[in-house]
Amino acid sequence: xxxxxxxxxxxxxxxxxxxxxxxxxxxxxxxxxxxxxxxxxxxxxxxxxxxxxxxxxxxxxxxxxxxxxxxxxxxxxxxxxxxxxxxxxxxxxxxxxxxxxxxxxxxxxxxxxxxxxxxxxxxxxxxxxxxxxxxxxxxxxxxxxxxxxxxxxxxxxxxxxxxxxxxxxxxxxxxxxxxxxxxxxxxxxxxxxxxxxxxxxxxxxxxxxxxxxxxxxxxxxxxxxxxxxxxxxxxxxxxxxxxxxxxxxxxxxxxxxxxxxxxxxxxxxxxxxxxxxxxxxxxxxxxxxxxxxxxxxxxxxxxxxxxxxxxxxxxxxxxxxxxxxxxxxxxxxxxxxxxxxxxxxxxxxxxxxxxxxxxxxxxxxxxxxxxxxxxxxxxxxxxxxxxxxxxxxxxxxxxxxxxxxxxxxxxxxxxxxxxxxxxx
Ligand code: HEM
Numbered sequence: 001x002x003x004x005x006x007x008x009x010x011x012x013x014x015x016x017x018x019x020x021x022x023x024x025x026x027x028x029x030x031x032x033x034x035x036x037x038x039x040x041x042x043x044x045x046x047x048x049x050x051x052x053x054x055x056x057x058x059x060x061x062x063x064x065x066x067x068x069x070x071x072x073x074x075x076x077x078x079x080x081x082x083x084x085x086x087x088x089x090x091x092x093x094x095x096x097x098x099x100x101x102x103x104x105x106x107x108x109x110x111x112x113x114x115x116x117x118x119x120x121x122x123x124x125x126x127x128x129x130x131x132x133x134x135x136x137x138x139x140x141x142x143x144x145x146x147x148x149x150x151x152x153x154x155x156x157x158x159x160x161x162x163x164x165x166x167x168x169x170x171x172x173x174x175x176x177x178x179x180x181x182x183x184x185x186x187x188x189x190x191x192x193x194x195x196x197x198x199x200x201x202x203x204x205x206x207x208x209x210x211x212x213x214x215x216x217x218x219x220x221x222x223x224x225x226x227x228x229x230x231x232x233x234x235x236x237x238x239x240x241x242x243x244x245x246x247x248x249x250x251x252x253x254x255x256x257x258x259x260x261x262x263x264x265x266x267x268x269x270x271x272x273x274x275x276x277x278x279x280x281x282x283x284x285x286x287x288x289x290x291x292x293x294x295x296x297x298x299x300x301x302x303x304x305x306x307x308x309x310x311x312x313x314x315x316x317x318x319x320x321x322x323x324x325x326x327x328x329x330x331x332x333x334x335x336x337x338x339x340x341x342x343x344x345x346x347x348x349x350x351x352x353x354x355x356x357x358x359x360x361x362x363x364x365x366x367x368x369x370x371x372x373x374x375x376x377x378x379x380x381x382x383x384x385x386x387x388x389x390x391x392x393x394x395x396x397x398x399x400x401x402x403x404x405x406x407x408x409x410x411x412x413x414x415x416x417x418x419x420x421x422x423x424x
Pocket of ligand 1: 114257258262263265308313363367373375
């Protein structure tokens, strides 16, 4: 691993990470844990000990039990899992302003993904109120336009492209621009900074610089919406009926969290989802023959792939029993979505990709009070994105050998670094 890899990698032992011989399935090491027990102790490379939850029922239990806290920043054991990217951005920004990163790191004003009720409830409710049916409809139309523009640009420059940089990364980033109300003339800057902020080929310095720039960008955006409200999510929050009113810090954090939660997740589902379809020609042919399968296809890809492959993570706030083990207060539990989503007690033949599966209640978007707030938007992007790719790029196929496709094995969000494709 390079230095920049280390910044955003989980210190999991290699046998518990996704790997190249089957890029879509959990590694045998995780399967073995799951065969033995639904909850297992695991030692990380840095010596920290955590509990790995591989069972479906046990994962749901963790996500609905208030004795498990999402406020992992207060717990040293959980902190050893990863430097948190969003908090890192705040720290980088503080460093850029001459502030003190150590103090900034303690602050998570609007990052309710790391809060517990009732604090989390207040902020989440305000955000949910902005995901109105009307706004989602308007966004859906824009998702289609952005998708078509990008695929047509690929065709014009084709017949080969890197699907990640040409399509999968820009689509969700532009959708978040729409949602937040980033002005057209500022989108290139926003996209450039978001792309560098998550680019592993960039140096640490370049990445931190881009992250600090993104934070400043969000501050500017919030200030602008205070004086020039428009029909977008930030304006809605600024001028809504929040009581007490949201602070600038909270607004910047909420916006940054939407980008952090909605960009790489959706991008990797688009790219890895396409890769999985290309590597399952019968399933791909079935979807091409019946585009009406797209809804169940997207749910099945979400179940089958689990781009969040090492988490969600929680901390036990008191001693408790989970599965057959007693978890002491202060211990960290990591849910393994790839295992939970392939639990044989929940699905027949879970290792098969079957785009016609129904009653597919997977955990790809989590469960309980933190269940993904952007899931409807993510589904819209995946349905439209994948359907248009197949419709507009006949004969779409890999333009590299699978062995040469770089996997985001140790990263927080799993997927592919790039996906060279070609078409007829
Ligand atoms: C939370 C997955 C797309 C916004 C979550 C959680 C998961 C998840 C598993 C729960 C985390 C936890 O319990 O700790 C995904 C996947 C996506 C996706 C797989 C794409 C395929 C999006 C998008 C947005 C978004 C597009 C917004 C534009 C959020 C937010 C939360 C969240 C705000 C925190 C909710 C809370 O803490 O109450 N997501 N997500 N996500 N997601 Fe997503």
